Amino acid sequence: MERRGAVKMRATLLAAALAFSAVAAPARAEESVALIVSAASPITRLDSLEVRKLFLGFSVIRDGRSLRALRNSSNERIKQIFLQNVVAMSESTYEHRLLSIALQSGQTRPVEFSSRTQLLEAVANDPAAVSFAFSSEVAGNPRIKVLRLLWHD
Amino acid sequence: MPRLQHLPFRRYLHRAAVLTFLSCSAVSLPAAEPHHQHDSDWLIFLSGEGVGRSGFERLGPHDYDSIGRGDILLTHSTDRFRALAETVVSTEEVDVERLQIGVETSENTLIWLGRFHQPASAWNTEHHHGQYLQTAITRPSIELWEDDGGLIPQHIAGALFETRQPLGKEQGLHVAIGVGAGSLLTPDGLEPLRIFKANSGNHRLSWTARVAWLPDFLGPTSAGVLLGHNELRVAASALSIFSAVPYIKQDIYGAYLDWNVPNWRVIAAGYYVDLAWHGVGASPNEHFGAGYVQAEHQLPKSFTLFGRHENSFNAGNSRFVALQTQTFDMRRNALGVRWDFARRQALTLELARTTRLTDDFSEYRLQWSAVVP
Numbered sequence: 459m460e461r462r463g464a465v466k467m468r469a470t471l472l473a474a475a476l477a478f479s480a481v482a483a484p485a486r487a488e489e490s491v492a493l494i495v496s497a498a499s500p501i502t503r504l505d506s507l508e509v510r511k512l513f514l515g516f517s518v519i520r521d522g523r524s525l526r527a528l529r530n531s532s533n534e535r536i537k538q539i540f541l542q543n544v545v546a547m548s549e550s551t552y553e554h555r556l557l558s559i560a561l562q563s564g565q566t567r568p569v570e571f572s573s574r575t576q577l578l579e580a581v582a583n584d585p586a587a588v589s590f591a592f593s594s595e596v597a598g599n600p601r602i603k604v605l606r607l608l609w610h611d
Numbered sequence: 612m613p614r615l616q617h618l619p620f621r622r623y624l625h626r627a628a629v630l631t632f633l634s635c636s637a638v639s640l641p642a643a644e645p646h647h648q649h650d651s652d653w654l655i656f657l658s659g660e661g662v663g664r665s666g667f668e669r670l671g672p673h674d675y676d677s678i679g680r681g682d683i684l685l686t687h688s689t690d691r692f693r694a695l696a697e698t699v700v701s702t703e704e705v706d707v708e709r710l711q712i713g714v715e716t717s718e719n720t721l722i723w724l725g726r727f728h729q730p731a732s733a734w735n736t737e738h739h740h741g742q743y744l745q746t747a748i749t750r751p752s753i754e755l756w757e758d759d760g761g762l763i764p765q766h767i768a769g770a771l772f773e774t775r776q777p778l779g780k781e782q783g784l785h786v787a788i789g790v791g792a793g794s795l796l797t798p799d800g801l802e803p804l805r806i807f808k809a810n811s812g813n814h815r816l817s818w819t820a821r822v823a824w825l826p827d828f829l830g831p832t833s834a835g836v837l838l839g840h841n842e843l844r845v846a847a848s849a850l851s852i853f854s855a856v857p858y859i860k861q862d863i864y865g866a867y868l869d870w871n872v873p874n875w876r877v878i879a880a881g882y883y884v885d886l887a888w889h890g891v892g893a894s895p896n897e898h899f900g901a902g903y904v905q906a907e908h909q910l911p912k913s914f915t916l917f918g919r920h921e922n923s924f925n926a927g928n929s930r931f932v933a934l935q936t937q938t939f940d941m942r943r944n945a946l947g948v949r950w951d952f953a954r955r956q957a958l959t960l961e962l963a964r965t966t967r968l969t970d971d972f973s974e975y976r977l978q979w980s981a982v983v984p
Binding site for chain 1: 654688
């Protein structure tokens with residue numbers, strides 16, 4: 459009876475551990491956010507000021523080509539990381555700022571993607587595109603180049 | 612309203628919509644090239660407003676703002692080229708307000724051709740016709756558009772140079788200079804060169820400039836000087852007091868501040884306007900000044916409290932100001948509250964006490980504004 463109970467307990471613990479690791483695995487993988495461009499892009503680095511300029515709607519020109527910012531809104535967590543660590547603004551202030559710049563200078567606002575797949579496809583297909591994603595989501599993707607980490611846990 | 616009176620409105624609406632669409636889609640043609648190196652964007656700023664007054668008996672044509680207004684902004688950019696069209700459709704007018712094509716000669720330096728908002732207006736270059744983006748419902752009297760009774764031309768058809776450059780590590784400098792055909796002076800007030808509408812011609816030179824310091828290159832705060840020179844040709848049909856005056860030279864000297872810190876914003880501007888009358892038997896020069904200070908404070912729950920004081924000097928002695936007795940506020944105190952709700956929508960209440968050349972009155976306004984998408 460004791461042995462059967464011990465086995466049962468061990469099985470329960472194992473199941474719990476598996477279940478926990480299954481849930482925890484993506485969280486551990488989502489521990490950093492990378493600045494990404496297409497693998498075909500000639501861009502090799504962008505400093506923090508340039509990234510902020512780009513996502514605030516100002517123009518950043520590299521090799522005679524205007525870069526295009528693509529916003530990753532595929533989940534709430536990455537949106538918040540972007541707002542706090544890249545543009546350093548609340549969502550409403552950021553939206554207001556983008557609207558103002560569009561109205562003032564005719565600059566097109568960064569395109570927003572709610573689908574991660576579509577975002578990565580758009581980045582991969584456009585050498586002028588710049589975006590961000592969880593490192594785990596782009597690791598091993600031959601069509602995407604990681605410039606550097608924007609944020610890590 | 613008789614059916615015939617609707618026809619011009621519909622015709623203008625149709626024409627403005629079609630031409631705005633065509634002007635933008637024309638520059639969109641390279642859209643077939645690979646790599647998506649082009650972008651188009653559109654925004655519609657919507658607003659509906661009600662206004663009531665007390666102590667003001669005579670209700671002239673300019674005593675009500677539009678009940679409904681839509682400001683349609685279309686932009687398109689390729690690597691170095693940019694196009695912008697802004698069209699206002701309201702219960703009072705349908706006008707292509709801005710139509711510009713620009714080339715970005717270097718990073719954040721643009722040369723535009725077309726009809727644009729003159730850069731020496733502190734308010735209008737910030738908010739343009741986007742009602743949702745301005746906290747208050749009304750704009751200061753000295754910043755009014757020409758067809759709302761403004762005293763300073765706000766549109767130029769010509770060339771606009773704009774640059775925004777870093778100063779040191781964080782600061783920046785913003786310079787904008789516009790030059791081209793300015794406004795006429797007609798019995799209805801100032802009349803800029805109109806797009807897709809008949810013009811009486813002979814618009815004379817206008818140039819205006821702004822030089823602004825930006826404490827944070829990427830931030831919204833700025834302070835600077837504003838300069839302008841407008842030659843206002845007096846239309847043959849203008850008021851009799853101008854019958855011997857072919858044109859009036861208007862020189863503008865101003866300064867402004869738009870200061871933003873967490874939860875607070877102060878926007879202030881002051882203009883000194885010098886007027887020289889040219890022609891046979893021209894009258895002595897005259898001048899007046901006008902300015903305003905608006906403070907905004909963000910409260911919890913997406914409420915913003917705001918107050919604005921507008922004042923002027925020597926305006927009561929100016930025959931030029933006297934042309935706009937029904938729209939120019941010599942002194943005005945306003946207080947209001949704005950509530951942002953849902954996604955990009957706001958309700959605003961504004962209460963004001965106004966002194967004009969011929970009247971004093973209180974005013975109550977309620978506005979809904981939004982932007983889509």
